[in-house]
Amino acid sequence: xxxxxxxxxxxxxxxxxxxxxxxxxxxxxxxxxxxxxxxxxxxxxxxxxxxxxxxxxxxxxxxxxxxxxxxxxxxxxxxxxxxxxxxxxxxxxxxxxxxxxxxxxxxxxxxxxxxxxxxxxxxxxxxxxxxxxxxxxxxxxxxxxxxxxxxxxxxxxxxxxxxxxxxxxxxxxxxxxxxxxxxxxxxxxxxxxxxxxxxxxxxxxxxxxxxxxxxxxxxxxxxxxxxxxxxxxxxxxxxxxxxxxxxxxxxxxxxxxxxxxxxxxxxxxxxxxxx
Amino acid sequence: xxxxxxxxxxxxxxxxxxxxxxxxxxxxxxxxxxxxxxxxxxxxxxxxxxxxxxxxxxxxxxxxxxxxxxxxxxxxxxxxxxxxxxxxxxxxxxxxxxxxxxxxxxxxxxxxxxxxxxxxxxxxxxxxxxxxxxxxxxxxxxxxxxxxxxxxxxxxxxxxxxxxxxxxxxxxxxxxxxxxxxxxxxxxxxxxxxxxxxxxxxxxxxxxxxxxxxxxxxxxxxxxxxxxxxxxxxxxxxxxxxxxxxxxxxxxxxxxxxxxxxxxxxxxxxxxxxxxxxxxxxxxxxxxxxxxxxxxxxxxxxxxxxxxxxxxxxxxxxxxxxxxxxxxxxxxxxxxxxxxxxxxxxxxxxxxxxxxxxxxxxxxxxxxxxxxxxxxxxxxxxxxxxxxxxxxxxxxxxxxxxxxxxxxxxxxxxxxxxx
Numbered sequence: 001x002x003x004x005x006x007x008x009x010x011x012x013x014x015x016x017x018x019x020x021x022x023x024x025x026x027x028x029x030x031x032x033x034x035x036x037x038x039x040x041x042x043x044x045x046x047x048x049x050x051x052x053x054x055x056x057x058x059x060x061x062x063x064x065x066x067x068x069x070x071x072x073x074x075x076x077x078x079x080x081x082x083x084x085x086x087x088x089x090x091x092x093x094x095x096x097x098x099x100x101x102x103x104x105x106x107x108x109x110x111x112x113x114x115x116x117x118x119x120x121x122x123x124x125x126x127x128x129x130x131x132x133x134x135x136x137x138x139x140x141x142x143x144x145x146x147x148x149x150x151x152x153x154x155x156x157x158x159x160x161x162x163x164x165x166x167x168x169x170x171x172x173x174x175x176x177x178x179x180x181x182x183x184x185x186x187x188x189x190x191x192x193x194x195x196x197x198x199x200x201x202x203x204x205x206x207x208x209x210x211x212x213x214x215x216x217x218x219x220x221x222x223x224x225x226x227x228x229x230x231x232x233x234x235x236x237x238x239x240x241x242x243x244x245x246x247x248x249x250x251x252x253x254x255x256x257x258x259x260x261x262x263x264x265x266x267x268x269x270x271x272x273x274x275x
Numbered sequence: 276x277x278x279x280x281x282x283x284x285x286x287x288x289x290x291x292x293x294x295x296x297x298x299x300x301x302x303x304x305x306x307x308x309x310x311x312x313x314x315x316x317x318x319x320x321x322x323x324x325x326x327x328x329x330x331x332x333x334x335x336x337x338x339x340x341x342x343x344x345x346x347x348x349x350x351x352x353x354x355x356x357x358x359x360x361x362x363x364x365x366x367x368x369x370x371x372x373x374x375x376x377x378x379x380x381x382x383x384x385x386x387x388x389x390x391x392x393x394x395x396x397x398x399x400x401x402x403x404x405x406x407x408x409x410x411x412x413x414x415x416x417x418x419x420x421x422x423x424x425x426x427x428x429x430x431x432x433x434x435x436x437x438x439x440x441x442x443x444x445x446x447x448x449x450x451x452x453x454x455x456x457x458x459x460x461x462x463x464x465x466x467x468x469x470x471x472x473x474x475x476x477x478x479x480x481x482x483x484x485x486x487x488x489x490x491x492x493x494x495x496x497x498x499x500x501x502x503x504x505x506x507x508x509x510x511x512x513x514x515x516x517x518x519x520x521x522x523x524x525x526x527x528x529x530x531x532x533x534x535x536x537x538x539x540x541x542x543x544x545x546x547x548x549x550x551x552x553x554x555x556x557x558x559x560x561x562x563x564x565x566x567x568x569x570x571x572x573x574x575x576x577x578x579x580x581x582x583x584x585x586x587x588x589x590x591x592x593x594x595x596x597x598x599x600x601x602x603x604x605x606x607x608x609x610x611x612x613x614x615x616x617x618x619x620x621x622x623x624x625x626x627x628x629x630x631x632x633x634x635x636x637x638x639x640x641x642x643x644x645x646x647x648x649x650x651x652x653x654x655x656x657x658x659x660x661x662x663x664x665x666x667x668x669x670x671x672x673x674x675x676x677x678x679x680x681x682x683x684x685x686x687x688x689x690x691x692x693x694x
Contacts, residue, residue: 017411017415021410021415021416022410022411025410025411029396029399029403029407032399033396033398036389103393103394103396104369104393104411106366106370106388106390107371107388107389107390107393108371108388108394108411109369109370109371109385109387109388109394110387111412173435177318179318179319179320180319183319190376216526227524269373270372270373272366272372273309273372273373274369
């Protein structure tokens with residue numbers, strides 16, 4: 001039985017409009033609340049990746065000297081951190097999202113998808129701010145902007161689809177299995193090191209490079225290095241050994257999203273009672 | 276109190292209209308059960324460690340074959356004790372829970388929420404909360420900003436609009452929530468426990484608002500414990516117990532059935548209170564309420580004869596002992612007290628081994644409630660030296676067809692003169 005399809009029930013606003021309204025309201029409220037009462041306010045969004053960047057830069061570029069010979073290595077670390085931070089925020093935020101919004105879920109009828117999507121929208125707002133600051137920083141570091149930078153847009157879109165797919169899966173599973181949270185913390189940590197953030201993909205031994213780049217985040221960051229930091233560095237297609245092979249990470253992105261979508265929608269009607 | 280000359284007529288007119296009105300909500304054979312597992316494996320680890328553990332569970336039938344119809348423009352009450360399934364039923368109607376079996380048909384736009392103030396956030400100013408709440412309840416951004424002033428005006432909170440919600444009193448925030456909720460464009464409203472809103476003046480406004488909704492032909496389904504509200508607002512009501520419909524129809528009848536279920540249980544469940552005095556010279560061995568023909572009562576209708584009785588056994592010879600009783604209502608207020616010394620005079624001599632029954636028949640003006648009686652015996656004199664005091668030894672429930680809010684309903688008369 002679906003109440004939304006009851007004949008003779010005119011809808012106040014289209015379903016999509018209601019979805020968009022709710023998502024945006026939740027996202028913006030969450031975004032504002034995060035910095036509620038803090039002195040630096042929104043600046044905290046930036047402080048985190050930049051402070052992290054500072055530490056990593058000193059350790060990896062100056063002490064361990066991992067990035068020797070890598071063009072614009074500091075800029076690469078910063079942007080990778082920002083992008084991975086986005087992935088971490090969406091997935092980490094989605095895990096407990098349904099349980100935190102228990103009050104809404106139990107008291108109101110609305111598309112359950114609103115909740116994970118609003119988490120992603122909040123993260124997008126933060127990403128936008130961080131990217132603006134990041135770009136300024138990049139220019140200050142001496143990276144020259146060019147049209148290649150626009151590739152950031154499809155990269156962010158792919159990353160969004162991937163993280164939302166994972167997020168949908170995690171949030172639906174968390175309702176049933178509460179240890180998803182610590183498990184995901186570990187997996188997320190592993191992904192951090194399995195992605196070229198502190199180092200670059202070309203440092204990975206050639207034998208392992210292709211399976212390594214099956215990780216969509218690794219492919220995205222490798223392509224980013226080619227598009228923004230160093231046109232001479234191998235792009236994702238070149239590193240994985242031909243553009244057709246990119247279908248593997250792409251397949252993982254869309255496959256994950258499809259799986260997350262399916263599991264979430266399967267669980268959604270009973271989420272309120274399983275909480 | 277307003278006296279409407281044609282009150283009776285408009286009432287009957289309304290109920291006739293409702294009888295012929297098409298159904299706004301129609302529920303047929305609705306069932307919903309929850310599985311309560313004996314062992315909860317809520318983590319993956321446990322699931323992995325006990326892969327073949329029998330997943331036994333108990334099936335809790337929260338809503339069990341419920342059917343009813345609510346006419347368009349009707350105010351319909353759903354009452355029941357805690358855990359009777361009434362909230363589950365409301366959630367099924369609202370589409371928050373998925374039904375197991377049966378059909379729910381709603382004709383008209385259904386409000387998406389079942390509680391006031393959904394999404395209120397204590398850290399945000401009232402202004403923001405109104406906007407967020409309005410959008411949650413299904414208003415568009417444009418509608419929300421257009422109606423903003425009306426909402427505040429109704430809530431009478433204009434001066435506090437920039438105050439954070441956590442600094443609001445609970446009454447203020449419910450007022451705000453109620454004011455937003457009435458702006459929602461819905462033909463069918465579902466509401467869980469809200470009617471006691473704010474102070475008397477604001478309550479009056481809310482009642483007027485309900486009246487306006489009635490006049491507009493909106494349908495309201497109300498889940499509550501408050502029998503007064505049901506009798507006051509609802510055209511019909513339904514009592515559910517263990518997920519099944521026990522009684523449906525006239526609110527007065529439903530309220531009485533509810534009281535019977537509710538307090539009827541208390542009579543047997545609740546133990547006597549403490550006992551004072553040495554109860555050597557005499558002891559109270561039994562106490563009860565009875566009607567005019569001496570039948571013991573658990574419940575009595577207001578106005579029908581009510582007698583309190585106690586049985587006393589004397590272990591010593593006693594001269595003029597004082598018998599007394601105090602009646603308390605469910606809020607522990609002493610509503611009535613009497614003693615033989617003050618209202619009867621000397622009680623005379625009693626011999627050791629004798630048993631006496633003392634009966635006090637009273638005019639039954641008590642408001643609907645559960646009452647307990649605390650009988651006592653004292654040595655003659657000031658009544659200070661108690662022999663036996665048995666707190667809450669007897670109980671009785673008083674039903675009434677009217678809700679007045681008082682503890683007793685004094686006989687009274689109206690005089691209305693037109694000049």
